[in-house]
Amino acid sequence: MEIINPTGKHTFSVSTDFCGRELKIEVNRVGFRTTSSVLVTYGDTVVLGSVVVSEKPVVQDFFPLSIDYEEKFYAAGKISGSKFIKREGKPADEAVLIGRLIDRPIRPLFPKGYRQEVQVVTTVLSMDPSFRPDVVAMLAASSALLNTGIPFDGPVAGLRIGRINGKFKAFLSKEEREQSDLDLVVAVKDQKVVMVEAGANEVPENVIIEAMRWAVENIQPALNLQKQLRDKLEITEKSYELSLPDQAITEKVEAWTLAHFKGEDGKTGTKIRGNVLDRKRIADALRDEMDAEFALELGEGDTPEEKIADYDARLKAEFHNAYELAIHHEVRRAIVEDGVRPDGRKLNEVRPLSSQVSILPRVHGSSLFTRGLTQAMNIVTLAPLSYAQVVDTMEVTDGERRYMHHYNAPSYTVGETGRIGSPGRREIGHGYLAERALLPVLPSKEDFPYTIRSVTEIMSQNGSTSMAATCSSCLALMDAGVPLKSPVSGVAMGLMLDGETPHVLTDLMDAEDFAGDMDFKVTGTRKGITALQMDMKVHGLPVDILEKAINQSHEGRMFILDHMLSVLSAPRAELSPYAPRIEKLIVSPDKIGAIIGKGGEMINKITSETGAEVDIDDSGLITISGTDPEKIQHAIDWIKSLVEEPEVGKIYKGKVVSIKDFGAFVNILPGIDGMLHISQISEKRLDKVEDALHLGDVIKVRLESIDDKGRLSLSMRHVEQ
Numbered sequence: 001m002e003i004i005n006p007t008g009k010h011t012f013s014v015s016t017d018f019c020g021r022e023l024k025i026e027v028n029r030v031g032f033r034t035t036s037s038v039l040v041t042y043g044d045t046v047v048l049g050s051v052v053v054s055e056k057p058v059v060q061d062f063f064p065l066s067i068d069y070e071e072k073f074y075a076a077g078k079i080s081g082s083k084f085i086k087r088e089g090k091p092a093d094e095a096v097l098i099g100r101l102i103d104r105p106i107r108p109l110f111p112k113g114y115r116q117e118v119q120v121v122t123t124v125l126s127m128d129p130s131f132r133p134d135v136v137a138m139l140a141a142s143s144a145l146l147n148t149g150i151p152f153d154g155p156v157a158g159l160r161i162g163r164i165n166g167k168f169k170a171f172l173s174k175e176e177r178e179q180s181d182l183d184l185v186v187a188v189k190d191q192k193v194v195m196v197e198a199g200a201n202e203v204p205e206n207v208i209i210e211a212m213r214w215a216v217e218n219i220q221p222a223l224n225l226q227k228q229l230r231d232k233l234e235i236t237e238k239s240y241e242l243s244l245p246d247q248a249i250t251e252k253v254e255a256w257t258l259a260h261f262k263g264e265d266g267k268t269g270t271k272i273r274g275n276v277l278d279r280k281r282i283a284d285a286l287r288d289e290m291d292a293e294f295a296l297e298l299g300e301g302d303t304p305e306e307k308i309a310d311y312d313a314r315l316k317a318e319f320h321n322a323y324e325l326a327i328h329h330e331v332r333r334a335i336v337e338d339g340v341r342p343d344g345r346k347l348n349e350v351r352p353l354s355s356q357v358s359i360l361p362r363v364h365g366s367s368l369f370t371r372g373l374t375q376a377m378n379i380v381t382l383a384p385l386s387y388a389q390v391v392d393t394m395e396v397t398d399g400e401r402r403y404m405h406h407y408n409a410p411s412y413t414v415g416e417t418g419r420i421g422s423p424g425r426r427e428i429g430h431g432y433l434a435e436r437a438l439l440p441v442l443p444s445k446e447d448f449p450y451t452i453r454s455v456t457e458i459m460s461q462n463g464s465t466s467m468a469a470t471c472s473s474c475l476a477l478m479d480a481g482v483p484l485k486s487p488v489s490g491v492a493m494g495l496m497l498d499g500e501t502p503h504v505l506t507d508l509m510d511a512e513d514f515a516g517d518m519d520f521k522v523t524g525t526r527k528g529i530t531a532l533q534m535d536m537k538v539h540g541l542p543v544d545i546l547e548k549a550i551n552q553s554h555e556g557r558m559f560i561l562d563h564m565l566s567v568l569s570a571p572r573a574e575l576s577p578y579a580p581r582i583e584k585l586i587v588s589p590d591k592i593g594a595i596i597g598k599g600g601e602m603i604n605k606i607t608s609e610t611g612a613e614v615d616i617d618d619s620g621l622i623t624i625s626g627t628d629p630e631k632i633q634h635a636i637d638w639i640k641s642l643v644e645e646p647e648v649g650k651i652y653k654g655k656v657v658s659i660k661d662f663g664a665f666v667n668i669l670p671g672i673d674g675m676l677h678i679s680q681i682s683e684k685r686l687d688k689v690e691d692a693l694h695l696g697d698v699i700k701v702r703l704e705s706i707d708d709k710g711r712l713s714l715s716m717r718h719v720e721q
Contacts, residue, residue, distance in 0.1 A: 007032050014232065016225045018042070019159070019170045023222060025143055025229050036147040038229075040140040044128035049140025051148050054117035057241060061321075063114055065107055069099040069137055070123040071394035081392045092393050093428050098134045100429050101158075102141050104535050105187035105195035109153040113242030116150065127394060131171040135160050138187065143226045149238040153539055155230075156194055157222035158187040159215045163207070168214045182207065184532075186215035188223065192540025199436045202486070202528035205554060209547045216543065245322050249315070253290070253322035254329070260286055261330055269330045273344055276373050276462050276509070287323050294319060328515040335505070335512070336498040342511045343372075350491070350507040350556055353563045355471075357479040364579040365480025367568075369472035371560075372509060373462035378472035379455050380480040382579045384625040386615040387451040402451050403442055407431030407469055409458035430466040431456070434490075437470045437523035437531040438477065441485040448483060449584045449623040463509035464492030466533075470523050475564055478571040480579070488530055489561035490523035493553050495545070497538065502545045506556040520546075522553045526561070580613075582625040583632055589620045591643040594670060602642070610635040642670045646712055648703050651719060656697045659689050666701055666714055674712030676701060681716050 013026035024041040030048065031037025037050040058064050072088060073080050080086050091099070102122065110118075122137035135158040145152045162172040162180030172180060182203050187195035193212055200208070263270030272283050291311070298315060299307030334340045339347060351372030360366040365380035391399035407430045411418025423431070434456065442452070454476060456469035467490035474488045494505035495518035505512055513519055518541065520534040534546065575581070587595070595616060596603045607614055612626040612635035624635045646652075652668035659665075663677040681692050693699070700721055701714040 012232070014225055014229045016221045018221045018225075019218060021171070023139075023225060025139075025225060027147070027229065027233065034144075036144045038140055038143045038147070039125075040136055040143065042128070042136045043130065044126055045124070045131070045133045045136050046126040047133060047137045047140040048121075048123040048125055049137070049142075049144035050121050050123075051141075051144045052119050053148055053150055053238070057115035057243065058117050060115065063107070063110060064117040065103075065110070065120070066118075067099055067103040067106065067120040067141060068122070069095050069102060069134070070121060071095045072124055073394055075124045075127040076129065076394045078394065081390075092391075093432070094391075094393050094395070096425055096428050097432055098137065100425055101134060101185060101195075101197060102138045104197075105138070105156045105158070105189070106141060106145065106152075106154070108194070108535075108537050109156070109189070109539060111151050111153075111242060113244040114151060114240065115243045116240060118145075118150065120145065124394065130173050132160060132395065134158075135185065139222055139226070143229065146226055146230050147233055147235055149235045151237075151240060154189065155223050155226035156187050156189045157219050157226070158185055158195075159219050160185045161211050161215055163203075163211070168211055170215075170218065182211065184208065184211050184215075186212055186219070188216050188219045189540040190223070191216060192542055193534075193546060194536050194540045196532060196534035196546070198529070198532040199439070200524075200529045200531065201440045202525050202530060204528045205550045208529060208532065208550060209543060212543045212546065245325065246318055249318050250322045250325065252294075253319060254326050256290055256293075257286075257323065257326040257330065260289070269334050272327065272330065273334075273340070273342055275343055276511075279342060279511075283327060287320065290319065290323060291316065327511070331511050331515040332496055335496050335503055335515075339503075341505065343509070345507075347503060348506045348552060348555060350559050351509070353560065355475060355564060355567045357475050357568050362578055364576045365476045365478075365482070367472045367475035367479055368459075369468050369475060369564075371464075371468055371471075371507065373460050374465055374468050374509075375459040376465060376468035376472040377457045377459055378469070378476035379457070380473075380476045380482070381453045381455075382450045382480060382482075382575070383453070384580065384582060384613055384615050385445060385449055385451055385617070385621075385623050386613070402445060403435065403439060403454070404452070405431050405435035405438070405454045405456070405469070405473060407434060407456045407458070407466070409461060409465060413458045413461045413465075430469060433466045433521065433523075433531055433533055434469040434473055437488050437490055438473055438484075440530045441488055441525065443483050443485070445617075446584070446586075446621060449582050449621065450482075452477070452480075452482060461510075463513060464507070464521065466490070467492050467521055467523070470531075471560060471564060475568055478568050481572040481575040483571050486525035486527065487561060487565060488523055488525055489557050489564055490521060490531075491553055491556035491560055493520040493522065493549050493556070494518060495520070495541075495549055497545075502548060504549045504552045506552060517541075518549070520549050520553070522550065522557065524557060526558070580625045580627060581629060581632060582623050583636055585622040585624070585636065585639060587620045587622060587639075587643045589618065592616055592618075592620065594642045595622070595639055606635055606638050610638065614639070644669050646672055646674070646703055646706065648705060651700055651702045654699060654701050654714075656693050656695055656699065659693065659695060661689070664689055664693050666699065668701065668703070668712070668714070672712070674701065674703060674714040676714040676716065680704075680714065683717060 009028040011028040015024040026039040031050050034050045035053045040047045120141050122140050124133050138158045142155045146154045159170045161184045163182040181201040184198040261269045295308040295311035299311035301307045354370040356368045363379050364382045368377050389401040454473045458465050470490035492508040494508035494512050494516045496503045517538045523531045611631045615623045626632045654666035654668040656664050657667045665673045667673050700719050704713045704715050
């Protein structure tokens with residue numbers, strides 16, 4: 001039914017078949033005051049994508065774009081499980097990560113110098129439980145932006161892909177995701193990839209490439225539908241101005257640096273090559289020399305002091321921006337034309353590596369991983385399973401995180417001052433990437449019944465701290481004695497395009513990242529990839545170029561892995577003496593009630609009398625932890641006695657709980673009594689039971705038989721008391 005909204009616009013929608021379901025985009029039904037809004041429906045998932053664009057440019061040196069992903073518990077028919085907070089508040093890490101997932105393919109598609117403030121909000125209003133809503137939200141953001149009339153070079157669309165029995169599939173159910181050895185998100189513009197993110201169970205590189213090609217082919221209906229809607233809306237392009245460097249200043253600085261960057265050998269750029277600290281010192285000194293020269297030439301005033309003051313007030317900031325741009329241009333030129341990187345490395349060469357383990361005395365595991373000027377310290381803490389983090393989100397009910405990786409990078413790590421506060425989106429994202437890298441190789445909770453917290457403290461930054469966090473985390477986990485299935489290393493790759501010719505860089509550092517076209521991080525074992533994150537600064541790349549980067553990354557990963565294993569070749573056989581000792585038992589789930597007892601009476605008694613900590617999983621896995629081995633063993637023996645099944649022929653120490661004319665009932669196990677007939681009490685004939693036994697007596701009996709009704713027959717004869 002056609003509806004006219006309060007603004008006089010007609011609501012209408014476009015739809016298409018997309019991976020086996022109808023995909024529909026509707027406009028003009030909601031969001032009357034936004035610059036643009038769409039409702040995207042896929043299955044039973046409905047996502048609102050809204051965009052508001054400021055009327056005037058913001059005076060600042062960056063593009064003020066914000067993209068948020070809003071989870072609503074009602075969308076999944078849920079109320080938050082928190083006892084104290086029922087309304088949505090600060091977004092969970094999972095929502096922050098999806099916000100970043102949407103942001104990364106969209107941000108590069110705006111022109112440099114665009115300064116209008118743009119806010120994108122995607123809100124999940126209804127969630128189909130049979131698939132994740134994140135890529136639907138990405139499509140909603142792209143479609144809403146495409147309809148604003150601002151210079152967004154979209155559309156983009158994404159697919160989350162898994163692999164079941166060797167075949168790729170999108171929009172997997174929860175059960176299918178658990179079976180899949182691949183969790184890959186690919187964002188596409190036209191026929192090119194603009195963003196990739198993956199978690200994988202040691203999947204070979206060629207499978208990742210095949211999955212990208214599959215995504216590019218299958219994502220086209222979602223891109224075409226957005227274009228179809230835009231054409232129907234007949235969007236009016238909004239006027240805008242770009243905040244770009246003054247061309248005359250840029251050319252003047254480029255000419256100045258061309259002459260002054262030459263080294264003693266007369267070759268371009270050699271003066272600012274070398275290690276990072278030397279390069280910065282020389283570049284800063286040259287910038288000061290440039291300021292002094294141009295201040296006297298361009299500053300207005302009668303005296304040198306007046307000229308310098310005028311230059312500082314009017315021109316200095318623009319000249320400094322042009323100077324930074326000239327350095328980026330020189331970095332790029334040297335790599336493309338000379339095949340030389342800023343620090344003199346070859347394109348496929350890794351910076352010098354240095355690592356240590358067991359560097360902190362009281363923690364459960366620790367390491368220090370250094371690559372060039374990038375340095376990461378990691379600390380691992382082990383705890384009982386009850387310390388796992390409870391996850392309560394729109395998508396997850398009663399979920400737990402047994403392994404957590406947290407990443408911290410204060411401002412001092414880049415030589416700057418700054419506020420110390422809670423982690424931002426970057427810190428959460430980097431921590432998640434390193435966490436994802438190690439998840440496939442962690443032992444199961446049945447094999448290693450611990451909650452594991454890994455914390456990376458970045459000590460110094462100069463490119464790819466998330467990969468340093470991955471490597472240091474792996475070393476610290478092995479130092480803690482966590483029996484990893486395989487060690488994991490990670491490397492950051494870069495790319496500079498010279499026309500159609502790609503120049504792939506191994507072990508990307510900051511100067512190359514700023515000047516390059518792609519930032520690509522990959523982690524894995526000798527067998528294959530465990531995590532991947534790829535972001536473009538150009539408007540998409542063909543899969544063939546990405547294939548070259550992925551293949552080259554394998555060599556870098558193996559080089560770094562060999563270094564790590566030279567420091568610590570395998571997980572330690574013993575845990576730190578300061579780590580809790582945890583023993584495990586597997587019992588039948590129907591025996592759990594006997595261990596807990598009425599109102600928790602039995603479990604509380606065990607923990608209070610033994611001093612051990614007991615955790616019970618619904619599956620029947622029981623973990624007993626503590627620092628005293630004797631107390632742990634006492635708790636184990638107690639629990640075993642509560643769940644032990646009676647065994648014919650075994651001798652038990654039991655308690656007489658009832659006396660009858662024909663014999664006595666003896667409790668041999670918690671809740672299990674057996675019948676001791678009067679004839680089985682003694683070799684001698686007894687006239688009555690009380691001649692030999694009394695209530696409360698503790699005696700040894702042997703279990704002779706169990707009949708088909710489960711009744712136990714006991715005997716004291718031939719049992720030494």
